[in-house]
Amino acid sequence: MANNVISTPAKRSSMPLLNTNQKATLLFLLLLSLFLIFWEIGARSGLFLPIMPSASQTIKDFWTWIADPFFDYGPNDKGIGLLLLTSLRRVAIGFLIGSAIAIPLGIITGLSPVISKAIDPFIQILRPVSPLAWLPLGLALMRDSEKTALFVIAITSIWPTLINTRFGVSNVDPAYLNVARTLGASRWRTITKVILPAAAPSIVSGLRISLGIAWLVIVAAEILLSGGIGYFVWNEWNNLKVTSIITAILVIGLVGLLLDRLFGLLQTWVSFGQRS
Amino acid sequence: MRTNTRPESTPSSMDTTAGSVSISNVTKVYFGRQTLADKLLKRTSPDFEALSAINLEIEHNTFVSIIGPSGCGKSTLLNIVAGLSKPTTGEVLVDGQRVTGPGPDRGVVFQSYALMPWMTVAENIQFAIETVYPTMPVAQQKEIMQEYINLVGLSGAERKHPHELSGGMKQRVGIARALAINPQILLMDEPFGALDALTRGFLQDEIERIWEQERKTVILITHSIEEALLLSDKIVMMTRGPAARIAKVLDVPFPRPRKREELDQYPQYHELKAEMERHLTAEARVVEEARVRASV
Numbered sequence: 195m196a197n198n199v200i201s202t203p204a205k206r207s208s209m210p211l212l213n214t215n216q217k218a219t220l221l222f223l224l225l226l227s228l229f230l231i232f233w234e235i236g237a238r239s240g241l242f243l244p245i246m247p248s249a250s251q252t253i254k255d256f257w258t259w260i261a262d263p264f265f266d267y268g269p270n271d272k273g274i275g276l277l278l279l280t281s282l283r284r285v286a287i288g289f290l291i292g293s294a295i296a297i298p299l300g301i302i303t304g305l306s307p308v309i310s311k312a313i314d315p316f317i318q319i320l321r322p323v324s325p326l327a328w329l330p331l332g333l334a335l336m337r338d339s340e341k342t343a344l345f346v347i348a349i350t351s352i353w354p355t356l357i358n359t360r361f362g363v364s365n366v367d368p369a370y371l372n373v374a375r376t377l378g379a380s381r382w383r384t385i386t387k388v389i390l391p392a393a394a395p396s397i398v399s400g401l402r403i404s405l406g407i408a409w410l411v412i413v414a415a416e417i418l419l420s421g422g423i424g425y426f427v428w429n430e431w432n433n434l435k436v437t438s439i440i441t442a443i444l445v446i447g448l449v450g451l452l453l454d455r456l457f458g459l460l461q462t463w464v465s466f467g468q469r470s
Numbered sequence: 471m472r473t474n475t476r477p478e479s480t481p482s483s484m485d486t487t488a489g490s491v492s493i494s495n496v497t498k499v500y501f502g503r504q505t506l507a508d509k510l511l512k513r514t515s516p517d518f519e520a521l522s523a524i525n526l527e528i529e530h531n532t533f534v535s536i537i538g539p540s541g542c543g544k545s546t547l548l549n550i551v552a553g554l555s556k557p558t559t560g561e562v563l564v565d566g567q568r569v570t571g572p573g574p575d576r577g578v579v580f581q582s583y584a585l586m587p588w589m590t591v592a593e594n595i596q597f598a599i600e601t602v603y604p605t606m607p608v609a610q611q612k613e614i615m616q617e618y619i620n621l622v623g624l625s626g627a628e629r630k631h632p633h634e635l636s637g638g639m640k641q642r643v644g645i646a647r648a649l650a651i652n653p654q655i656l657l658m659d660e661p662f663g664a665l666d667a668l669t670r671g672f673l674q675d676e677i678e679r680i681w682e683q684e685r686k687t688v689i690l691i692t693h694s695i696e697e698a699l700l701l702s703d704k705i706v707m708m709t710r711g712p713a714a715r716i717a718k719v720l721d722v723p724f725p726r727p728r729k730r731e732e733l734d735q736y737p738q739y740h741e742l743k744a745e746m747e748r749h750l751t752a753e754a755r756v757v758e759e760a761r762v763r764a765s766v
């Protein structure tokens with residue numbers, strides 16, 4: 195009987211052949227090939243409109259675009275890398291303008307409940323407005339399509355940063371504020387040394403969402419412009435070159451992913467174990 | 471032996487008789503939700519009288535422990551002395567001056583550590599020094615910072631962030647931060663509450679040692695009878711809440727420096743311990759009985 199107490203190593207269940215990640219990768223590849231096969235067959239058998247290219251044709255064209263990204267044969271014929279640089283520059287400027295408004299406003303509203311309540315109706319009403327709705331207004335205000343694009347990017351990327359900054363600043367752990375108070379720290383010192391660092395993770399996560407939105411908006415904002423990946427999409431649609439459009443969609447998605455990852459890194463850098 | 475690197479101009483280093491605390495007639499009522507809107511929403515809550523007419527005189531450079539059943543209002547009282555919370559009636563005087571808010575003359579060691587997670591150990595302590603002594607040369611600030619890091623036995627961990635520290639190490643940073651600004655009064659809210667017995671004992675010895683080196687007025691909240699007996703000159707026993715009062719103040723006459731293992735050689739040690747145990751169990755029993763009655 196006493197032997198029962200001594201623990202015998204539990205019988206190892208037979209080792210799984212693949213771990214979760216490997217299984218997921220295999221499933222992903224399976225789904226991707228099913229999708230490509232369906233697309234290929236659909237295009238060849240005339241299931242779609244004739245302008246819809248086959249998967250193999252698209253992959254071939256995608257590769258030509260990717261292989262030589264920086265050629266420049268005049269304003270309407272540029273490599274995808276140059277187009278991206280133009281778009282990224284616009285997104286960066288618009289996003290910087292938006293953040294330069296959102297962060298200070300978020301700090302002020304986070305510190306003052308009165309201002310926060312007073313400004314809230316503006317935020318609630320303007321936030322859900324589609325970027326397309328801002329375009330005509332931007333043109334009317336700026337009379338310039340380049341500035342209008344920046345305006346649209348800026349105004350749509352304000353809200354997540356503004357709201358997150360306000361939340362972060364007004365929800366600093368009271369323990370940190372009590373430390374500052376018992377040390378007799380001035381208001382300014384409390385804001386710069388305690389409140390802002392404590393709110394930094396919220397602010398950066400707001401910036402991350404805002405940047406995602408700014409990148410999302412670029413295609414719409416570049417309807418009116420020349421150059422840039424958004425312009426390219428509209429231009430290639432006029433040329434009925436669907437493979438180029440699909441290429442652009444993939445590239446836009448990949449760049450968006452990359453930007454998001456960069457901000458993800460920044461987020462872990464500012465959070466110092468406050469989260470996770 | 472430590473050298474005092476503090477400049478002559480800081481008030482607490484010049485006046486060694488500073489640090490008396492006088493608590494007179496302090497009551498604290500937490501007001502419930504009673505507005506019309508609350509009544510309409512049926513979410514009113516009654517007012518809660520946490521402390522009732524607390525009177526306590528603490529002479530400078532005495533070590534006072536507050537002990538009492540959980541939830542009786544010990545933290546409330548300490549926060550009032552710290553100036554973080556206002557008494558509903560009555561007042562607290564520090565060296566004859568009425569307390570109207572927190573200030574660096576009263577260093578606080580928080581129960582929840584309250585270290586800034588984005589600052590390293592060194593930065594947390596230096597932030598405190600820099601805030602309290604803004605005109606002090608940086609080299610001297612660093613010197614003081616290092617001195618207190620060594621004092622609490624954290625040398626080598628200067629550049630770690632709080633999430634890389636154990637609970638006991640965090641608590642030591644909290645203690646070093648409070649000591650480094652050289653307050654004449656040190657307020658500690660269950661500083662060892664969350665620690666295991668060994669670390670706890672080690673830090674208690676360390677507090678005893680530090681206190682021998684630089685005398686201060688200390689108010690320590692604790693749940694541990696042994697801790698109170700090891701460290702205090704006086705032990706304040708509080709009754710259960712609501713409307714908690716001071717039941718009795720015990721004098722602890724053992725000579726210093728005290729050694730944990732030698733304390734129980736004094737006959738009075740056992741008397742004091744028994745008296746405190748009697749008080750705490752009696753209070754706890756009433757609380758428990760009330761709880762049982764309420765749940766029947």
Ligand SMILES: Nc1ncnc2c1ncn2[C@@H]1O[C@H](COP(=O)(O)OP(=O)(O)OP(=O)(O)O)[C@@H](O)[C@H]1O
Nearest residue numbers: 500501518520539540541542543544545546547711
């Ligand atoms: N902000 C508040 N609003 C309402 N009631 C409160 C508030 N803070 C504390 N109380 C009540 O006041 C009483 C005393 O609380 P306090 O935190 O001072 O107790 P304590 O003696 O420190 O307890 P413990 O030993 O468990 O830390 C408790 O009954 C608590 O419910």
Ligand SMILES: [Mg+2]
Nearest residue numbers: 544545546659
């Ligand atoms: Mg408490």
